[in-house]
Amino acid sequence: MRVSEQQIGDEWSSASQVGQALRHRREQIAQRWADAPLFRTVFTVSRDEAVEACKAVLDALAEVAEAGRVEDVDAPGFFVVREQLARMSASRARTGLSPAQIAGEVAALRSSAVEHLTAELEQEPTAVVHGALLALTTLMGTLRLVVMETALSDGAELINRQRQQLLEVATPVIKLWDGIVAVPLIGTLDSARSQVVMESLLEAIVAQQAKYAILDITGVPTVDSLVAQHLMKTVAAARLMGAECVVSGVRPAIAQTIVQLGLDLGGVVTRATLADALAFALRGLGVGFGPTSQGAVAR
Amino acid sequence: MTTTGTDTHRGSPTCLPIRSDMDLMWIRQEVRRLATEAQFSLVQQTKLVTAASELARNTLVHGGGGHMEATVLNEGVHTAVRLVFADSGPGIADVDQAMSDGYTSGGGLGLGLGGARRLVHDFRLDSEPGRGTTITVVMWHGGVPPTRQAI
Amino acid sequence: MWLPQAHVPVLRLDDVLLVAIQGDLQDKNAERLQYDVLRHIADNPATGVVIDISSVEVVDSFLGRVLAEIAAGAGLLAAQTIVAGMRPTVAITLVELGLTLTGLRTALDVQSALRMLREHPAPAAREHGERGAYDNDRD
Structure with a gap:
């Protein structure tokens, strides 16, 4: 398939539009996400704590989008929140959720982001809105992968550690x-x-x-x-x-x-x-x- | 889309000659270093170094000398050390026989190949009469991953 | 950690020969040790040989065979051989390798080896023979 420079340019601008929108609507989206189980059940000290956690993830997403790396799980923007995401997925995993279910919870965050992006781009032509929505969908998919990855490696580590502990406990000399x-x-x-x-x-x-x-x-x-x-x-x-x-x-x-x-x-x-x-x-x-x-x- | 979680990352391999029994000592030292680097337990380190010693001696005595290539592998949370012993000697005509305990063509105990196989997780022997022998072994740390791509 | 040992000295304490292998041993030096021990016994009879391997990190089938052959050779010259101080990691590896050296007498350390030689100069039975049977624990 031939990819014209025009297309690349469009993808780039769509991504950066998503980044700008996420920054602009940061507060509103964070308020919505804070009620989602992924945040609400993990950050239980106060609602503000959950909102702050949401904002951290939103900032990371915005940075990744602005860098034009919506498909890249290794984008530097994710580094800052990787530990937080790992803690979130580990916490959800402890309540008995499978990695697939955790991924589902991440995917559920997309709808409120989409609403706000659509509202933000109200004045823009349909093609631009479509491009931005596509970029946002890709970006959220990448976030899901990042969470899956941390969940899986974290889970494997946890299992190994527990197995080792169990073995040691079970064999006193x-x-x-x-x-x-x-x-x-x-x-x-x-x-x-x-x-x-x-x-x-x-x-x-x-x-x-x-x-x-x-x-x-x-x-x-x-x-x-x-x-x-x-x-x-x-x-x-x-x-x-x-x-x-x-x-x-x-x-x-x-x-x-x-x-x-x-x-x-x-x-x-x-x-x-x-x-x-x-x-x-x-x-x-x-x-x-x-x-x-x-x-x-x-x- | 990249899938870093399942890629096997390889460190740069080190290659050591196997020409004399002095080289066997260098091999044991190098394998010990890599096993320590891969954070193997003391038992695992000892098993891998012992297997390497057996296989290097096999390369020296039966293959007329050759070399060993050692690599540290990373696959997700799993770390492994892979050792490849290669010679261009006479090769092994009957692999099953050579692998069986007690079989020896060189006056040893005949535990070298079969014994080394019991000490590692993965063992592969490629040999053709007249074309030499290549033996690849892999030892994993933190359990054997479900998808073994290393060998 | 890694100490190449060129030559293993053989010490004599009364009628017992004491050999301490330190670090990694080159094949030819292991073979030389085998010769040296037998030579010492032949020159001046000894009742026991204690081989201290507490510093040895790796025993492969070659060194295992050398130890078994020292014991067998010394036995022919009427001297008891005791291998002392094998590390747990080495013992586990040898068993996995299939080398259980059943003909060898073993001791926790040099001190208990010397005590064993004093208290039981000749063990009641060497049921597995001098050469040592090499059990193969197959998986």
Whole structure:
């Protein structure tokens, strides 16, 4: 398609007309936008706060339009409001809105802007009004993309952070005795979790100078070949560091599953309960239990 | 319309020769530097450096030497390091066999290729007998993105 | 952080040889270390060899093989080898790589390695053989 200089000139002037209109009608449009859910539910301190936020977005849009970059999500004009937009989309996302729904809320801002632009250009010929409306529509579409982009990258970050926190919270490593650490596993062991379990247990072995590490699987609902493999890997890694692993909490049902699946836990020390595993480790450390004493005493 | 969110931005690649076992040390050092730059965890750094060491040694011993090209990639919020090992040696006739554990033609443990594959997220081997071998590996930070364009 | 080590010295404490690998090791120096350790034992019998790898950031299958072969060779000369101080990151990587070095004795640090040699000069059973079985944990 051939684009004449005349057309480019028209597009440019349409964009700058939109910019001027947005600046001129800044107050009125901001008052309308402040009632839209996107602003009203995010800036809850006062209505003025919401109005100010609207104005910031309008200023950004005007700057982008005046620069003739209505299609450019990377236009410098957006930089100032990027953080604010990210906060808005994150806030909406927290209430359970999907990125598409958030984008819908952004799109809903267009109508009041269109009204004011049409009113502003009342005296102009139809062709000019059409050109400006087209530019405004493009500009609002670009704003929607900018919000979508921040919403998505923000969401991904949030999910990653939460996933990491959840993993860390779910795997506390406990020191049971001098030289003995234990990690009670609760819930399903997927690859990501077992990786965190392995790392925190091995770190604890170094930090506590632990000769024995107990992996308690009482809280693990099922042991399939994948879980067994993760356990084997942890045991092997601990052994390479010079510590011995004991797997405890092997309930009868799980023992049966392991046998039925033909899983090979070759060489791994297993015990029925955490207490049994602790006794095993204490014996290994040379800690004895006197028949009459209340607690354990070192030999 | 630009779509910056899904574009893969590449840093300028660094290229290192693999001609001697001294070069293997430079490779380990450079890969460690890039993995740190990509903010990999210590475990991830160690895995990538170890994989690089295995693959560089494979290039040296079986490919008769070659080079490694390393690039840091950015795809949205995801960062990755991509390593390409290339030689113009005899190539690998049976790729499946070469990838299997325990298979060795050079007196090693035979864990090099299969082991390196287990340490990274993406692994691709291109080889033709007589035309050399190219191995490309990618390690992601912050999870593997849904659309992997890097390899 | 990155320290190339040209030559690894072998120290003797009574009848135990102590080897501390510092930083990254060139292949030929790893092979030389293997020779040096066996040479020391042959010249002057030792009951144990402790290899401290707490400063080693990367162990690939080559260095893994060298460690296993030092242990196997020393075993033939009646000396126990203990690899001490492997970092968690290295242990995780080796297991993922498929190199579990089951024939090697390991210890948390040099001190516990020396204690192990004193208390159990000859372990009851080396069930996996001297050379070490290389388990392959496949995904």
